Amino acid sequence: MYKTRVNIGSIELDNLRNIKDFRYNLQITRWLLQLLGIWPIKSLFYENIQCLLFIIICIFLFMFLLIPSCLQAYFEKDAMVKLQNFKPYHERVMMIGPIIFFTMNTLNYGIILVKKHDIHACIIQIAIDWHKIKRIENKRIMLKNAKVARFFITLCIYFTFGGGMIYISVLPIVKNIIDSSSKNNLAFPSYFFFFNPQVRPMYDIVLGLQILSTFLMFAVVTSIFSIIINSIMHASSQCTIITAALKKFGTSGEEKPIKIIVKHHLRVLKFITKLENTLNYACFIELLGCTFNLIMLGYYLIIHFQNKNIWGIISITLLLISHGFNLLIFCFAGEHLTQKCENIGKVAYSINWYELCNSDKQNITFIMVISGRSIVLTAGKMTILSIYTFCNVMKAFVTYLNVLRTHIMNSS
Template sequence: MRNQSSIVGRKSVPAKKSKSDFKEATNISRCLLTLLGLWLSENPTKLLKKVLLDLSIVICYFLIFFLLIPCALHTFIIEKKPKKQMKMIGPMSFCVMALIKYFFMIIRREKIRGCLHHIEIDWRRVESLEDREIMVKNAKIGRFITSLCATFMYSGGFFYRTILPFALPRKLLPDNTTMRPLPYPVYRPLFNSQNTPVYEIVFTTQWFGGFVIYTITVAACSLAAVLTLHACGQLKIVMSRLNDFVENSVGTDKTLTSKLGEIVDLHFRALQFAVKIEGLLNEICFVEFIGCTMNICFLGYYLITELEQGEKSWDNCIHDKLVRTSREECEWFDYTSGHVQLSSDNYSWKNGGVVICHFLQCS
């Protein structure tokens, strides 16, 4: 812990305030990760909590595979028209993206916990109001980005999975049965999804499956936003400390050495945290980048084929909104890479140090 008396002209921050600030900075991420079974408790030895977390993971996997497997079987076995197959590959690719990202998030649960613990320690180390203002500002930006992503993703998913199936007309089959639409088609040899109450069960399960894949997407974006902006805040604090050191370089050699040591310690922790983020998010960002690029291409194909027919269907309008969200996420992951790099370059330019922060290179 740094010596509070060495920070000249800075007002101190109460310890309770730092603890509440950390909870506020990570509250959205905590909710999302808890739903996915990825938020490890402070006391991991409690058997009940471990069982509930593992049960959440099993349920999430079941819901994703319930969407993906019947839809894939129907698309590639039952459906013979290439255009209709292409129309279903887009939504399936979104499920595959969520499945891969969820897999990497699960195997890196300890790294997620380590990064969040690092952030908690940084909040506890805050000893001046100036440093707290920098961290609070970056935390607010992270929460705003997470909220924006959640708004677009959940609203688009709500219309696609709730409004669209009831808005589409029902088809009458040759055997005088009514075909009720589902968000994802189902492979009929597995079970007949049109009978009651099978239809209601399948519809509800698909709805919750969609909620899971949207939560995975928002959680990945939330982690990138919160962790990246925290790293940027730490680099800004280093720059602020260096400016104060240059402008107020008055005192004994021992005092100046102590202040410089604190700056070096902050700088080292910021770089160490950036390395942790890279190890956590590399594959997730790569999957997001490739998947969003594919979805944008599929969207262009869907729009071209629909315009050739002289109409644009409701499902493509809603899918348009979902893929625009994917494009914004892709741009955000690319922005996070440049934002930390720019903060690092700015630090080098203003203070003469060399800060190499190869962060989220895959974006």
């Protein structure tokens, strides 16, 4: 008899069936969450201290980016007003994008810290589902969905870290080479009360901390993406397994009793509800942040084209692809899960349920009624994650980008 010992703070993998497949399923997510001090590792004292240390470092580095950037925007604006020497419009707008990005990811990190135990519970449920799988065909379904999730997560990491690391590490060096003045350019303009960040050796320290801080912010972006995509694809695989079981139940009396199928269905619905309650605010911040970031990145791309900055064009293009890709996959996965849940009801109705005994007939009817309700994932319980939502965001992006482009053309 197999055993799975699970606690909300950790996952004991002793005697867990399909342990290699479970680890493969959540390997990238585990790496990202460990980096942020959130992965539910064993509850040993030194490991808890290690997680706490990582959390403190992350919070410090996020504040190191956010606060000096806000101070720079405030004091520079104040100085320009006093001198009546306003900078070109685009130079002031260039400061807004990073502040939005820092704020968005700091809030998201706070959300996953607050919802840490709920995230642990979702991961534990995934482990339990892997443990319960015995049939080869069901295991193949879960592995197929795990591979799809891993593929999307890998692409997200390549685009996010690829474009982002070029932007924060290569561009400042290129600017320093091109700029004939003695001023050293940071990845993000920052204001510090006690020292000048453009004078060495403080410049090297500040730039290094900015690169490290932004790297961790990219880890927040990709970790939220990986949690949501892994959970959605896992729930989709469970829906596919339930659908297959219903089809077999309708054609053969040797398959699972209908009560077991109903219990499995309810367990999947509870998992989806837990996922929705845990990360709907993170999805809202991601949706709102992606919309603003797409607009700002489109604006930056126009500026870099005007300045013929090749590295800027490459990094901004990769970041544009990253944000657009993340948003598309979020919305597509949400709609995909809704369709999978609805498909259970359609299959339940298509079998000869009216020829079953009364108890089985009641259970099938229960599945049809529950599946008739739309199961959706939302962004802050305000917007449904669907392709329609993605299209609306793209329309807003193109509209505002056209307005900004017109303004640039008129002001030049």
